[in-house]
Amino acid sequence: MNHFTGANNHLLVLNRGEQLHQQLELFADKHQLKMAWLSGLGGADSLTLGYYNLKTKQYKWQSFNQELEILSLTGNLSIVDGHPFWHIHGSFSGPDYKVIGGHVKSLSIGLTGELFITPHGADITRAYDETTGLKLICPL
Ligand code: ZN
Secondary structure (H helix, E strand, C coil): CEEEECCCCEEEEECCCCEHHHHHHHHHHHCCCCEEEEEEEEEEEEEEEEEEECCCCEEEEEEECCCEEEEEEEEEEEEECCEEEEEEEEEEECCCCCEEEEEEEEEEEEEEEEEEEEEECCCEEEEEECCCCEEEEEEC
């Protein structure tokens, strides 16, 4: 991982083989980030996406073990149970140019990962929500 600090933000460049969530968690710990916004692009060589079914309150997971363009990653950071939690969604394409996307459970970097992180000062966390069955953003 390479890190470049801006005026109020960070540029992270991830290398082939690095795990997206692991690197982001390390970065949040190191820089004591509590809330932040993420955007990014690059290439993946494997990933697992989820689709959340509100009726069953369960994710349907699917893994893709192929080189894919990372068209767009967007996400946010909150602190859950004392640990950084990155919630990330993404869209991806392969050689047929068709787009797939969803909730990003895991992603191994292929070509590169170019991530832009903007810290935010809000004191938030996530708490279980009965209606959705998910941990949603709420005040700390
Ligand atoms: Zn999600």
